[in-house]
Amino acid sequence: MVQTFRELSEDEQIKELTALARVFLTKYDLTPASVEMINHGYNSTLGIVTDAGTKYALRINVNSPRSDANLRAEIAWILALNHEGSISLPRPIPTSDGDLIAYAWSEVLDRTTPAILFSWLEGSEVDDLENFGEPLLSTGRLMANLHRLGRDFRMPDDAALKTFDDVLWGFDDHLRTLEGPLGQADRGLFTNALSRISSTVDRLYGSTPSQIIHADIHGGNLMWHDDTISVFDFDDCGIGLPIQDLGVSLYYFREPENRAKFLEGYTQVAELPPHEDGDLQTLFLQRRLQLLNYLLESETASHQEMIEPFLDISRTEATAFLES
Numbered sequence: 029m030v031q032t033f034r035e036l037s038e039d040e041q042i043k044e045l046t047a048l049a050r051v052f053l054t055k056y057d058l059t060p061a062s063v064e065m066i067n068h069g070y071n072s073t074l075g076i077v078t079d080a081g082t083k084y085a086l087r088i089n090v091n092s093p094r095s096d097a098n099l100r101a102e103i104a105w106i107l108a109l110n111h112e113g114s115i116s117l118p119r120p121i122p123t124s125d126g127d128l129i130a131y132a133w134s135e136v137l138d139r140t141t142p143a144i145l146f147s148w149l150e151g152s153e154v155d156d157l158e159n160f161g162e163p164l165l166s167t168g169r170l171m172a173n174l175h176r177l178g179r180d181f182r183m184p185d186d187a188a189l190k191t192f193d194d195v196l197w198g199f200d201d202h203l204r205t206l207e208g209p210l211g212q213a214d215r216g217l218f219t220n221a222l223s224r225i226s227s228t229v230d231r232l233y234g235s236t237p238s239q240i241i242h243a244d245i246h247g248g249n250l251m252w253h254d255d256t257i258s259v260f261d262f263d264d265c266g267i268g269l270p271i272q273d274l275g276v277s278l279y280y281f282r283e284p285e286n287r288a289k290f291l292e293g294y295t296q297v298a299e300l301p302p303h304e305d306g307d308l309q310t311l312f313l314q315r316r317l318q319l320l321n322y323l324l325e326s327e328t329a330s331h332q333e334m335i336e337p338f339l340d341i342s343r344t345e346a347t348a349f350l351e352s
Contacts, residue, residue: 032138033090033136047192048136052143053076064160072090085118085148087111087144091326103120103238107120123145130144154257166293169294170293179237203321214339217347218320225317238268240267240268242265246280269301279316
């Protein structure tokens, strides 16, 4: 009996996806000399070095539910930013047929899977740096500029993105449903927490215009090179509020001094988006529960191992939130 992707070990998953990457690369005008997994998570990104020594990054959408219209919107936003020129980010590379999205059938995923080839970003991920000060200052400025540019972005007619006015951002709900893996006590706890979060989100959407946002700016999606910050992985981008974008990043930049640097950089470019006291703390928990919900559905082997410890922390934080 053929194993499903979820049943494979992490090494087996990486082996299958590396083989799939080589199938994708036949669609491009290049000859790969090496193909190596560099990030196997929500999606999988492989580093490609051609026989000419040129480097690329190939992103295969493994767990992402992105539709074709979503991918076209993501690419349109990236191209618009590349054209404007003030943001450092990778550019999508066309296939031999001129397409910016490649498709290939995956036996182990049991579906036709999309992938995008990007130019390579030199440098170090911010998460791997010893000194976060200047990179986070630059990240704050970068986010403020993304928000400025996002206000004027116009979606192509054949493209679409989710609007983040839903508490789980449109993903299948594994936290509150009887069909999900959680017990009654956990479902009750998270239902109450998400209800309170939803009230805050509704109020924010009632008072602030929505726009395109990155929605996943953290140290693993930022590259620091020659005193320049670059941003990548726009797979989560959608129609949301700048304060939601800030909330996601501040969730990851947990140390007070890191949050202070990030916000200092932002306010060098723009005022903080409108919000009330306590809104950011609410958005922090929203991100925590979104990630828990994602782990519960992820097919990636390492994510399944993270569920229990992540669930314990989520219980603690949701309980404290409801008691505050």
